[in-house]
Amino acid sequence: MFSVFEPEASSSGEPYVLTPEAPSFAFDPTDPWTETFQRGLEAANLSGKRIYEVGIGTGTNAAFLLQLCDAALVSGSDLDPRLIELAERNVRSLAPDKIDQFHPIKGAVSLIDTDAARAQIAQTDVVIGCLPQVGDPGDKRLSAFREAQAVELADGADEQADDHIAHYYPWEAFDSYPFNSVGLGLNEALLQRLREHAPKAEVIMNFGCRVGTGIIFELFEANGFRPEKLHSQIVRQDAGTDISFFVMLEKALTGTGLEKDFVCKFFKDAEGKQPISACEAQKLIDEDPETPLFHEVAVIRGIPAAS
Amino acid sequence: MKRSNANTIDCNGLSPAPTVLRIKQALTGRARDAHPLDILLDPACDTSSLARSLGKLADRVRLVARPA
Ligand SMILES: C[S@@+](CC[C@H](N)C(=O)[O-])C[C@H]1O[C@@H](n2cnc3c(N)ncnc32)[C@H](O)[C@@H]1O
Numbered sequence: 589m590f591s592v593f594e595p596e597a598s599s600s601g602e603p604y605v606l607t608p609e610a611p612s613f614a615f616d617p618t619d620p621w622t623e624t625f626q627r628g629l630e631a632a633n634l635s636g637k638r639i640y641e642v643g644i645g646t647g648t649n650a651a652f653l654l655q656l657c658d659a660a661l662v663s664g665s666d667l668d669p670r671l672i673e674l675a676e677r678n679v680r681s682l683a684p685d686k687i688d689q690f691h692p693i694k695g696a697v698s699l700i701d702t703d704a705a706r707a708q709i710a711q712t713d714v715v716i717g718c719l720p721q722v723g724d725p726g727d728k729r730l731s732a733f734r735e736a737q738a739v740e741l742a743d744g745a746d747e748q749a750d751d752h753i754a755h756y757y758p759w760e761a762f763d764s765y766p767f768n769s770v771g772l773g774l775n776e777a778l779l780q781r782l783r784e785h786a787p788k789a790e791v792i793m794n795f796g797c798r799v800g801t802g803i804i805f806e807l808f809e810a811n812g813f814r815p816e817k818l819h820s821q822i823v824r825q826d827a828g829t830d831i832s833f834f835v836m837l838e839k840a841l842t843g844t845g846l847e848k849d850f851v852c853k854f855f856k857d858a859e860g861k862q863p864i865s866a867c868e869a870q871k872l873i874d875e876d877p878e879t880p881l882f883h884e885v886a887v888i889r890g891i892p893a894a895s
Numbered sequence: 896m897k898r899s900n901a902n903t904i905d906c907n908g909l910s911p912a913p914t915v916l917r918i919k920q921a922l923t924g925r926a927r928d929a930h931p932l933d934i935l936l937d938p939a940c941d942t943s944s945l946a947r948s949l950g951k952l953a954d955r956v957r958l959v960a961r962p963a
Contacts, residue, residue, distance in 0.1 A: 733923045766909050769917035803913065810908020810937075840919050841912060844948040850912035 608646045608678040614671055615754035617648035620823040621885050625718055625794040626652050628819035628887020632714070632792055636660050640709055642699060642717035642778060643667065644692075645754065647682075649716065654679065654686035657788025661689050663708045665697035667753060672697075678887060699778050700785060714891045718794035721771045722750075722833045724757030730759045734832060742873075745830035755829055759803040767807045770799045770850075771833060779811040779890070792818065792890050797884040798834055798852050798866070804888060813890030820886035822860035831873070831881075834866035855882040903933040906940070907961065914940055915948050921957055931957045938963035 608617050615622070625823060626649065634657045641649055641664035653659040662679075668673050672692045679690045693705050700709050709715065723730045723747045734741065749755075762773030765780070775793065782789055791813060795804050801817065808815035825831065834852040841847050852866035864872075872879040904921045918934055920957045925932070934956050936942065940962055946953040 729920070729924065733920050736919075736923050763920075764905070766906050766917060767913070769909065769913045769920055803910075806908055806910065837916055840916055843950070844912075844915050846912040846915055846948055849910070850916070 606650070608648045608682060609674060610646050611674070612750040613668065614674060615645045615751055617646045617659040619826075620821065621718060621794060621796070622648060624819065624821045624823065624885040625649065625887055626690065626714075626878060627821070628794065628889075629653060629657060629792065631818045631887075632657075632889060634659050634714060637713040638663075638711060639716060640664055640700075640712040641796055642715060643719050643754075644675045645671055647671075647678040650690060651679045651682035651686075654689055655683040659689070661691060662871055663691040663693060663712065665693035665695075665700075665702075665705050667696055667698050669694070669696040699774075700781050706785050709782070709789070710788055712789050714790045714792060715778075715782055716785065716792045717775075718780065720753070720755055720757040721796055721799075722756050722829065723773065723784075724756040725830050725832070727759040730765070730833075733840070734836045737836040739832050739839055741832050742830045755826075759851050766810070767803075768798065770803055770837060772799070772804070772807050776807055779808070779813065781893070783812050784794045785893070787892060790889060792887060792889045794885065794887050797886050798831075798854065799837070800851075800853050801884070801886055801888075803850075804886075808888065808890045809893075811890075812893050814893050816889045816891070818887045818889050820884050822855060822858060822882050823883040823885050824858070825854065825869075825883055831866055831870060835870045838866050853883060855884075858882055860884060902930060903935060905935050907935065907937055909937055909940070911940055911945055911948065914945060918949065918952065920955060922952060925955075927955065929955075931955055933957050933959055935959050935961050937961060 610617050638661045639659050644666045646853040649660040650662045653662050672694055676692045680687050697705050725741055736778035757774040762768050767776040805815045854869040855863050856862040869881050938961055942958045
């Protein structure tokens with residue numbers, strides 16, 4: 589999201605025209621999630637830092653960090669191998685003077701699960717990422733759980749968009765991680781890998797806070813990081829993302845006495861003043877699929893607790 | 896810590912509500928007469944109130960308090 593590239597950033601006095609190439613298989617860099625993330629990164633004071641982005645997408649953040657945040661070095665990788673190639677092209681065109689400070693880790697890299705990624709991570713000060721936080725609607729075990737709660741999948745939710753893996757993760761594959769129960773298994777897997785391979789690195793992650801920020805803070809604490817919110821914004825819920833995931837979590841607590849302890853956080857208004865649960869949000873969508881819904885997106889920094 | 900074996904579910908760091916979700920997810924599709932699942936609870940979780948929240952499902956698990 590390059591609206592944050594202000595005209596004064598150009599030494600020639602000309603406004604930058606910094607629109608990254610964004611094919612349909614890449615997460616849309618004009619999405620408000622990316623804008624939120626970049627404002628959080630800006631607030632993090634990353635000047636002189638060596639940064640690694642897990643799930644680099646179009647490379648919009650990499651260019652932003654080099655061009656506007658004065659990062660010393662930016663590296664990164666993505667599960668979709670086309671994206672790191674795209675990111676390199678975008679950094680080359682958007683931050684041409686800084687291309688030597690960009691170290692792409694090529695190929696299909698899940699989290700940091702290759703030797704090259706781990707070697708780079710070991711020399712990194714700050715790891716950043718905005719990884720999927722909703723289980724894949726097609727996941728077999730998740731489907732069985734959804735059916736057990738008598739929750740229906742939204743129409744079309746089982747069709748895969750070109751950027752499907754930017755939004756959903758294979759839920760069962762990450763079920764050894766406790767926070768997978770609320771859709772944070774992929775993110776927890778990253779935190780655990782960082783504790784092992786980069787114990788001194790800070791982490792800055794972008795979250796859709798539909799499960800509430802409290803539980804996201806608990807995720808950081810359980811994995812040895814002290815969390816701190818850097819920035820947050822209320823954004824419109826993407827009309828294409830299936831919210832039945834959140835509905836089934838709420839419904840599964842019916843009759844347990846814990847219903848009030850876990851209520852998802854959607855809002856009826858863009859100011860975030862009228863909170864509603866996922867069940868209430870789903871009801872509104874069922875009545876009118878065009879109903880605008882909102883939720884918080886927050887950039888959270890985790891500092892290794894041992895440091 | 897990962898799930899140490901197929902019969903143990905780790906709930907480290909989870910408060911009661913996500914713990915119950917995790918248990919219900921783990922029991923979905925599991926045979927009712929299967930050997931009870933071991934649930935490693937976060938030290939802050941109270942075993943007896945969790946058992947109350949689980950109702951009948953409590954028979955299908957063994958709640959193990961993780962040492963603080
Ligand atoms: C929501 S997009 C964010 C893209 C970019 N970081 C941004 O903020 O605009 C999530 C990205 O994570 C990638 N991704 C999904 N699962 C991944 C995994 N297991 N390992 C690494 N990257 C993954 C997707 O391909 C996608 O590029």
